[in-house]
Amino acid sequence: MATASDQEKRPVGSAEDIGAPKRVTEPSDDMTPFEAASFFFYESADRLNLDQEMREILASSYRELAVQVPVVMDDGHRMVFRGYRIQHNGARGPYKGGIRYHESADLDEVRALAALMTWKNALIDVPFGGAKGGVQCDPRAMSDSELQKLTRRFTAMIGYVIGLNRDIPAPDMGTNAQTMAWMMDAYGQKYGYTPGIVTGKPVEMGGSPGREEATGRGVIMCTKEATEKMKTKFKGARIAIQGFGNVGYWAARIAEEEGAKVVAVSDVEGGIFNSDGLEVEKVDKHRWDQGGVTSYPDGDKMSNEDLLEVECDILIPAAIQGVIHSGNAEKINAPLVVEAANGPTTPVADQILTKRDITVLPDILVNAGGVTVSYFEWVQNIQQFRWEIDHVNAELEKRMNKATDEVFARSEKDQTVLRDAAFDIAVERVARAAEIRGYV
Numbered sequence: 001m002a003t004a005s006d007q008e009k010r011p012v013g014s015a016e017d018i019g020a021p022k023r024v025t026e027p028s029d030d031m032t033p034f035e036a037a038s039f040f041f042y043e044s045a046d047r048l049n050l051d052q053e054m055r056e057i058l059a060s061s062y063r064e065l066a067v068q069v070p071v072v073m074d075d076g077h078r079m080v081f082r083g084y085r086i087q088h089n090g091a092r093g094p095y096k097g098g099i100r101y102h103e104s105a106d107l108d109e110v111r112a113l114a115a116l117m118t119w120k121n122a123l124i125d126v127p128f129g130g131a132k133g134g135v136q137c138d139p140r141a142m143s144d145s146e147l148q149k150l151t152r153r154f155t156a157m158i159g160y161v162i163g164l165n166r167d168i169p170a171p172d173m174g175t176n177a178q179t180m181a182w183m184m185d186a187y188g189q190k191y192g193y194t195p196g197i198v199t200g201k202p203v204e205m206g207g208s209p210g211r212e213e214a215t216g217r218g219v220i221m222c223t224k225e226a227t228e229k230m231k232t233k234f235k236g237a238r239i240a241i242q243g244f245g246n247v248g249y250w251a252a253r254i255a256e257e258e259g260a261k262v263v264a265v266s267d268v269e270g271g272i273f274n275s276d277g278l279e280v281e282k283v284d285k286h287r288w289d290q291g292g293v294t295s296y297p298d299g300d301k302m303s304n305e306d307l308l309e310v311e312c313d314i315l316i317p318a319a320i321q322g323v324i325h326s327g328n329a330e331k332i333n334a335p336l337v338v339e340a341a342n343g344p345t346t347p348v349a350d351q352i353l354t355k356r357d358i359t360v361l362p363d364i365l366v367n368a369g370g371v372t373v374s375y376f377e378w379v380q381n382i383q384q385f386r387w388e389i390d391h392v393n394a395e396l397e398k399r400m401n402k403a404t405d406e407v408f409a410r411s412e413k414d415q416t417v418l419r420d421a422a423f424d425i426a427v428e429r430v431a432r433a434a435e436i437r438g439y440v
């Protein structure tokens with residue numbers, strides 16, 4: 001077997017030739033999202049002593065589809081968007097991962113998110129591989145009719161590589177249950193009625209009760225379990241949340257229901273702060289009425305940057321990647337950072353937080369509640385049988401708590417930080433499945 005040190009010498013035929021990033025050993029804020037995600041993978045591969053062949057398989061995507069998505073806009077002119085579906089690894093089951101509509105959703109970002117899905121699905125132990133999709137667009141600047149046309153065309157273009165037992169998309173940033181309903185309909189027109197082709201659908205279209213709030217609910221389940229292990233209190237904890245979309249809103253609402261105090265929230269325009277605690281439902285009503293949270297009257301306005309530095313017990317980044325970096329990691333003023341977003345902490349910031357003894361609950365664990373209930377939705381679609389909400393939430397809690405316990409136990413056993421423990425469990429499971437299947 002070749003060893004890791006052979007990597008330098010390898011001729012054409014290595015993972016780098018098909019898109020894996022060159023390994024970065026000295027992390028910096030300039031790393032691309034895929035370099036950052038791969039950094040954590042390579043570190044884990046070293047700890048697990050994975051041989052070179054296995055690294056090559058796991059460092060690159062299995063399949064990458066880039067498509068043109070032409071859309072006739074409402075004013076009659078045509079725009080051509082770039083869309084991707086990237087399947088990273090399917091050793092443990094059909095590919096699974098969301099579809100992101102965002103200006104930053106380029107090939108590198110979607111590759112990073114696809115790889116993170118492989119690790120997340122393995123860690124939470126659902127029978128899926130990892131994938132992600134994206135269309136590089138600004139959904140906020142598009143009408144519903146333009147978004148519907150974009151979604152239908154994109155679905156037609158990637159229809160060849162998705163499937164009930166092949167690859168099952170879901171919502172992510174910039175997409176929602178409505179987007180999934182359009183996808184299901186567009187796919188069904190060609191391939192026949194297939195509700196399980198996407199998850200995160202509206203409940204009346206075969207969606208699962210509890211899916212909409214599942215990621216935010218899972219974030220709080222995991223946080224509560226972690227605070228118990230760390231012998232700190234969740235009840236009464238002061239929480240600051242960046243991002244007030246699907247994940248941020250539900251995390252805020254459930255945290256409040258569970259007795260914590262949400263002192264700050266934000267959206268893309270900025271944040272609001274109230275040391276006595278914000279009333280989450282009122283903030284939510286305000287954002288729907290006014291188009292954002294920043295003009296909410298019962299709080300002080302603050303920037304997104306300042307929100308991350310607020311003095312609190314728990315900081316939850318729930319928006320985009322790379323927001324905690326070398327420039328602000330020294331100023332984070334919370335003993336616990338809970339990564340609800342994907343990749344919110346750059347590898348260099350991660351090292352600074354570790355040095356400062358700040359505990360980081362890693363994204364592949366924290367936000368796995370969404371894909372877990374997506375798995376339940378897929379199961380319900382296949383069985384044509386609907387679960388009750390209490391059953392969904394109880395099963396979700398079991399899985400979130402089990403995975404959290406496993407990560408804490410591994411971290412204790414190996415004396416590593418929680419992210420390393422989470423990656424080691426996940427990479428080990430995927431490598432084992434790849435080996436059993438005979439990939440290497």
Ligand code: NAD
Nearest residue numbers: 172173174215243244245246247267268319341342367370
């Ligand atoms: P969303 O589109 O519903 O909400 C995103 C929120 O972030 C909005 O409030 C938006 O205003 C804010 N935002 C956008 N750009 C920002 C910026 N530059 N600075 C600060 N805030 C900004 O998206 P979501 O579904 O809530 O996803 C949020 C994060 O959670 C993403 O990283 C996503 O990949 C991750 N995630 C989502 C799910 C899910 O089920 N939706 C599952 C797992 C992980």
